[in-house]
Amino acid sequence: MSDLSAPEFPEWPQFGDEERTGLIRALEQGQWWRVGGNEVDTFEAEFAAYHGSSHALAVTNGTHALEVALEVLGVGPGTEVIVPAFTFISSSLAAQRLGAVAVPVDVDLDTYCVDPDAVAAAITDRTRVVMPVHMAGQFADMDALDKITSDAGVALLQDAAHAHGAQWQGKRVGELGSVAAFSFQNGKLMTAGEGGAVLFPDEESYEKAFLVHSCGRPRTDRDYLHRTTGSNYRMNEFSAAVLRAQLSRLDGQIAVREQRWPLLASLLAEIPGVVPQGRDPRGDRNPHYMAMFRIPGITSERRRVVVDELIARGIPAFVAFRAIYRCDGFWLAGAPDETVEQIAERCPNVEQIHADCVWLHHRTLLGTEEQMHQIAAVLADVLAG
Ligand SMILES: *Cc1c(COP(=O)(O)O)cnc(C)c1O
Numbered sequence: 001m002s003d004l005s006a007p008e009f010p011e012w013p014q015f016g017d018e019e020r021t022g023l024i025r026a027l028e029q030g031q032w033w034r035v036g037g038n039e040v041d042t043f044e045a046e047f048a049a050y051h052g053s054s055h056a057l058a059v060t061n062g063t064h065a066l067e068v069a070l071e072v073l074g075v076g077p078g079t080e081v082i083v084p085a086f087t088f089i090s091s092s093l094a095a096q097r098l099g100a101v102a103v104p105v106d107v108d109l110d111t112y113c114v115d116p117d118a119v120a121a122a123i124t125d126r127t128r129v130v131m132p133v134h135m136a137g138q139f140a141d142m143d144a145l146d147k148i149t150s151d152a153g154v155a156l157l158q159d160a161a162h163a164h165g166a167q168w169q170g171k172r173v174g175e176l177g178s179v180a181a182f183s184f185q186n187g188k189l190m191t192a193g194e195g196g197a198v199l200f201p202d203e204e205s206y207e208k209a210f211l212v213h214s215c216g217r218p219r220t221d222r223d224y225l226h227r228t229t230g231s232n233y234r235m236n237e238f239s240a241a242v243l244r245a246q247l248s249r250l251d252g253q254i255a256v257r258e259q260r261w262p263l264l265a266s267l268l269a270e271i272p273g274v275v276p277q278g279r280d281p282r283g284d285r286n287p288h289y290m291a292m293f294r295i296p297g298i299t300s301e302r303r304r305v306v307v308d309e310l311i312a313r314g315i316p317a318f319v320a321f322r323a324i325y326r327c328d329g330f331w332l333a334g335a336p337d338e339t340v341e342q343i344a345e346r347c348p349n350v351e352q353i354h355a356d357c358v359w360l361h362h363r364t365l366l367g368t369e370e371q372m373h374q375i376a377a378v379l380a381d382v383l384a385g
Helices: 017-029 039-050 062-072 090-097 116-122 142-152 203-213 237-269 300-312 328-332 340-346 348-356 362-366 369-384
Strands: 055-059 080-084 101-105 127-130 155-159 179-183 196-200 290-294 317-319 357-361
Touching: 017 039, 017 237, 039 055, 039 196, 039 237, 055 062, 055 203, 055 237, 062 090, 062 155, 062 179, 062 196, 062 203, 080 090, 090 101, 090 328, 101 116, 116 142, 127 142, 142 155, 196 203, 237 290, 237 362, 237 369, 290 348, 290 362, 300 317, 300 348, 300 357, 300 369, 340 348, 348 357, 357 362
Parallel strands: 080 101, 080 127, 127 155, 155 179
Antiparallel strands: 055 196, 179 196, 290 357, 317 357
């Protein structure tokens, strides 16, 4: 093995005077929660408009964004939520916290997004919501999912934790007619360290969600009216001030990543044994939350070594998500009445992807073209070693 290593990539998160002045602005407002403050309200309006939606609700984090959305969509004990088996665990955890059963289904081997046929096969009379995850910014097949869910009379909830600014056939996330939940956790495409938001296609569901996210209290309540169930999922003013600045950086960053990924993907595809994540061309704007690729047939020990070696050579690499049905937490609350083996058998693609997939932090895609060549050269060298 040579001592080839990649030069430093841009840091993440990125920030500057916009975030700095935003924080001071929130501080000097003298109101640090959303009631009486201006930042959360303004961020909601800006985030909604950016995604072509009429209503955004800012919340504490992406997991809570899913929880609030699911609660508004009627998920609770006795209901089922269909989720991809290859995702971050919050997709199922949010449903399970509400007492629902999370039903994991298989994904597409090329895009790693939920397989519409598997979704259709999993729908029962208890299904309330189908939750596609736009994996790494690649849209799930929204046309097929729209049809399946409207035929079955169940709701569609987009887990858009990777999809800030994404577009499907020219439509922004908020223009697709369904509810969408976002995360602003430290690694996400825009961040305040923690945070989340939900886009709603109509005022009624937004107003319901507002109550749920604020202990059931109406916006101007002075009489301790608690009109519904819920909890405190409110975002604070500092986070919203930072997120307004982060939103203003997003388009520029997406433009760079949209330039870099096709180059990196083509270089990765030339390395024997490496298969980059594919792209459904209908997802015509991809913000690229991760640079993902598979190494089919690799053992888990070897994958760990490869990831460690990439990190040692300056490339922020990670082992991809574990299949959710292979996590203890999944079984401790609200799992379907099946064994791990039964679920694994109906999720053959997840079985492969969760075992052979590696991802790189999106800050690599903010690097130079030269750095894309360096990533590919380092990976080829590591795999040959
Ligand atoms: C990050 C993430 C979440 C949860 O967001 P948090 O803000 O970390 O709670 C949900 N779903 C997916 C797919 C994610 O990647």
